[in-house]
Amino acid sequence: MNQEIKISIRNLYKVFGPEPLTAMQAVKEGMTKSELLEKQNHVLGLHDINVDMKAGQITVIMGLSGSGKSTLIRHLNRLIEPTEGSIHVNGDDVLTYDEEALRKLRREEMSMVFQKFALLPHKTVLENTGLALWIKGNEVKQFEEEATKWLARVGLQGHENQYPHQLSGGMQQRVGIARALTSNSPIMLMDEAFSALDPLIRTDMQDLLLDLQRELKKTIVFITHDLDEALKLADHLVILKDGFVVQQGEPQEIVMHPNDPYIIDFISDINRARVLRAYSIMDKTTQAPENSAGQVSSTTNLEEIIAMSHGDTSLVYQVMKDGEQVGTLSMQSLVKALVPTHSATRAVR
Amino acid sequence: MATYDFVFDKLGLKEWCAQNQTETPLSMRELLARSRGDTESSTSIWELPFPSMDALNEACRSFPQSRDLTKGLENGFLSIKDTLSIFLDPLTQPLSWFLDGALHIMQITPWWIMIPLMLVIVLLVTKSWKLVTFVGISIAGLAFIDHYDYAMQTLAIIFVCAFICVLFGVPIGIAMSRSDRMQRYTIPILDMLQTLPPFVYLIPLIFLFSVTESKLYGIAIILYAIVPVIRLTNLGIRLVDKDVIEAADAFGMTKRQKLFRVQIPLALPNIMAGVNQTIMMSLAMVVIASLVSAPGLGVLVLRGIRNLELGVGLVAGLGIVVLAVILDRVTKTSLARINASQKNEAD
Ligand SMILES: Nc1ncnc2c1ncn2[C@@H]1O[C@H](COP(=O)(O)OP(=O)(O)OP(=O)(O)O)[C@@H](O)[C@H]1O
Ligand SMILES: [Mg+2]
Numbered sequence: 001m002n003q004e005i006k007i008s009i010r011n012l013y014k015v016f017g018p019e020p021l022t023a024m025q026a027v028k029e030g031m032t033k034s035e036l037l038e039k040q041n042h043v044l045g046l047h048d049i050n051v052d053m054k055a056g057q058i059t060v061i062m063g064l065s066g067s068g069k070s071t072l073i074r075h076l077n078r079l080i081e082p083t084e085g086s087i088h089v090n091g092d093d094v095l096t097y098d099e100e101a102l103r104k105l106r107r108e109e110m111s112m113v114f115q116k117f118a119l120l121p122h123k124t125v126l127e128n129t130g131l132a133l134w135i136k137g138n139e140v141k142q143f144e145e146e147a148t149k150w151l152a153r154v155g156l157q158g159h160e161n162q163y164p165h166q167l168s169g170g171m172q173q174r175v176g177i178a179r180a181l182t183s184n185s186p187i188m189l190m191d192e193a194f195s196a197l198d199p200l201i202r203t204d205m206q207d208l209l210l211d212l213q214r215e216l217k218k219t220i221v222f223i224t225h226d227l228d229e230a231l232k233l234a235d236h237l238v239i240l241k242d243g244f245v246v247q248q249g250e251p252q253e254i255v256m257h258p259n260d261p262y263i264i265d266f267i268s269d270i271n272r273a274r275v276l277r278a279y280s281i282m283d284k285t286t287q288a289p290e291n292s293a294g295q296v297s298s299t300t301n302l303e304e305i306i307a308m309s310h311g312d313t314s315l316v317y318q319v320m321k322d323g324e325q326v327g328t329l330s331m332q333s334l335v336k337a338l339v340p341t342h343s344a345t346r347a348v349r
Numbered sequence: 350m351a352t353y354d355f356v357f358d359k360l361g362l363k364e365w366c367a368q369n370q371t372e373t374p375l376s377m378r379e380l381l382a383r384s385r386g387d388t389e390s391s392t393s394i395w396e397l398p399f400p401s402m403d404a405l406n407e408a409c410r411s412f413p414q415s416r417d418l419t420k421g422l423e424n425g426f427l428s429i430k431d432t433l434s435i436f437l438d439p440l441t442q443p444l445s446w447f448l449d450g451a452l453h454i455m456q457i458t459p460w461w462i463m464i465p466l467m468l469v470i471v472l473l474v475t476k477s478w479k480l481v482t483f484v485g486i487s488i489a490g491l492a493f494i495d496h497y498d499y500a501m502q503t504l505a506i507i508f509v510c511a512f513i514c515v516l517f518g519v520p521i522g523i524a525m526s527r528s529d530r531m532q533r534y535t536i537p538i539l540d541m542l543q544t545l546p547p548f549v550y551l552i553p554l555i556f557l558f559s560v561t562e563s564k565l566y567g568i569a570i571i572l573y574a575i576v577p578v579i580r581l582t583n584l585g586i587r588l589v590d591k592d593v594i595e596a597a598d599a600f601g602m603t604k605r606q607k608l609f610r611v612q613i614p615l616a617l618p619n620i621m622a623g624v625n626q627t628i629m630m631s632l633a634m635v636v637i638a639s640l641v642s643a644p645g646l647g648v649l650v651l652r653g654i655r656n657l658e659l660g661v662g663l664v665a666g667l668g669i670v671v672l673a674v675i676l677d678r679v680t681k682t683s684l685a686r687i688n689a690s691q692k693n694e695a696d
Contacts, residue, residue, distance in 0.1 A: 077599055079595060079598055079599060103601045103603065104601070105601075106598070106599060106600060106601035107600065107601035110599075111599075111600065112596070112599040112600070114592055114595070114596060116592045117592075118590070118592040118593050118595065118596035119593075119596075120593060120596075120610075120611065120615075121593075121615065122614045122615060131596075131600055132600050132601075135600055135601055135602050135606060183600065189599075
């Protein structure tokens with residue numbers, strides 16, 4: 001892909017503890033996270049992170065609890081200072097920023113959505129939504145229109161004068177999103193933004209986010225510990241474990257070719273038929289098959305194709321993109337692709 | 350010969366001891382021994398005295414007695430007293446003015462202005478007619494038994510002192526909440542202020558200021574009552590939800606914006622709880638302060654004790670209880686209003 005790189009993280013390390021620099025030495029000499037904790041009583045938060053986040057894309061960072069996701073996202077706006085490494089936003093090294101420049105970055109370049117919403121309990125929904133503009137010195141009157149607009153966009157018209165505690169969790173997080181949008185910043189950081197919501201509302205919110213993203217094309221960094229959510233939202237997926245990146249890339253690619261037992265474990269119980277799309281399992285060819293059963297778009301998921309074939313495994317489909325054939329997909333290879341990788345390797349053994 | 354002679358012999362300090370053979374005043378132990386008739390110190394291990402200053406003084410007259418310690422402290426204080434007064438007097442003078450001013454205003458304002466005014470204030474801060482009625486009846490009751498002036502004097506002193514406590518206590522609490530080191534150093538002082546018997550700070554204050562000045566009792570009350578407002582401001586700000594603070598940082602608030610737009614508003618319920626306690630403690634202290642000429646109901650209580658006038662003392666005591674209930678209810682109700690208007694998502 002040829003989009004510009006918005007955020008670039010290079011060789012980022014974070015060690016928590018009283019003397020991180022000494023501990024860094026040990027880490028570089030190959031000490032693992034558990035050894036470091038045992039021998040030096042320091043926590044290795046992040047270990048040699050290299051990630052590029054492209055403008056207009058959703059980069060999802062996924063990992064289990066304690067893998068360092070929150071730590072990583074808080075480095076982007078320097079709520080946490082790194083022990084070593086560099087972070088560039090728009091090509092600028094943010095680690096060189098002084099207080100003033102950092103504040104400008106936080107006010108104008110980045111906004112954040114939190115797992116626990118973190119709304120101001122003593123302010124109305126409207127005032128919360130306009131937080132970024134209020135901080136810049138605007139009065140309620142000046143940001144009212146903008147805030148109302150975004151509240152309506154997330155489906156909260158009419159709730160402007162209520163207080164956060166009067167809203168349900170899902171509604172509060174909508175306010176959280178509206179607040180981030182009202183700041184009008186190109187980058188949105190979302191730390192487990194939907195994890196506190198129940199499954200139905202969560203799906204709603206994911207759809208809302210995808211909807212907004214089609215329209216606004218922000219650079220979104222989204223954190224989750226839920227693989228289904230990650231696969232649904234991600235343009236680029238980064239998988240973290242114990243503070244280092246195990247694998248990153250296009251989500252379909254990771255599901256098809258996991259390179260680590262940890263990830264294989266992770267993806268073993270997802271619904272592959274719903275996650276995988278035609279383009280990631282097709283045979284690339286522009287030659288039309290002998291007896292094509294029909295045409296499918298390259299982004300159709302396997303579930304839909306199975307439904308289309310009525311379970312007939314002898315069929316072969318043409319995979320189309322922009323009106324041209326990019327490959328063929330036989331139902332046999334589709335069925336094979338449904339088997340999780342680790343079961344496949346076990347069967348071979 | 351005294352029990353601990355050998356100590357000084359061993360240390361070779363005999364000569365130093367011998368320098369001072371003049372009779373020092375008798376210590377309590379010597380006096381008791383002499384009255385029992387045995388001038389010689391006993392050798393029984395059961396009666397071995399602790400090697401205290403007095404016991405060592407018996408063996409060596411050059412060694413200081415414990416009464417020298419208290420006397421030294423007193424002399425030390427007296428010697429710095431004058432310089433201390435030069436600084437403290439002008440610094441604390443405004444307190445006298447405030448107190449005298451408030452007492453004067455309470456006195457010259459006729460009751461038919463003062464009582465309605467207070468009721469209006471109660472209504473404004475509590476929005477509760479029930480409470481207004483209660484306060485009205487209580488004050489009318491006190492006035493009916495001719496305790497109106499005393500009650501107003503007590504209230505005037507409490508208002509001034511509590512106001513000053515808040516004026517200084519809140520900023521100190523904020524400073525404490527921002528620096529762990531400051532908190533570490535301040536907490537022992539607060540603990541001391543709170544546990545030292547109130548009479549004890551009256552003693553040095555009496556030396557420093559003249560008893561006729563109102564700031565004398567003002568300072569005593571403030572020192573005693575400022576503690577809760579400091580503690581609860583500090584606590585309140587430290588307890589503000591970390592997530593909310595993080596959001597404020599993430600959206601680029603300055604420290605100042607964070608303090609005034611997030612921390613103080615969210616700590617307000619705790620700060621108000623501190624103010625409530627401060628007021629109640631001022632009330633407790635204002636009674637003790639009548640020992641050093643604070644006017645008000647305390648004077649009557651004191652008269653009751655001094656002259657054994659049971660009725661006077663009891664009625665004044667009940668008057669104080671009534672004031673306490675009024676002040677407590679009014680501050681608690683306004684506190685509840687603040688709480689209700691900013692409920693957290695947690696509850
Ligand atoms: N301030 C800190 N001091 C010491 N250790 C810390 C600190 N913050 C985080 N850690 C450690 O760093 C590691 C990563 O924590 P982090 O909060 O980034 O995890 P996470 O992936 O966000 O987990 P979760 O899904 O539970 O939010 C953990 O082992 C944690 O104990
Ligand atoms: Mg986290």
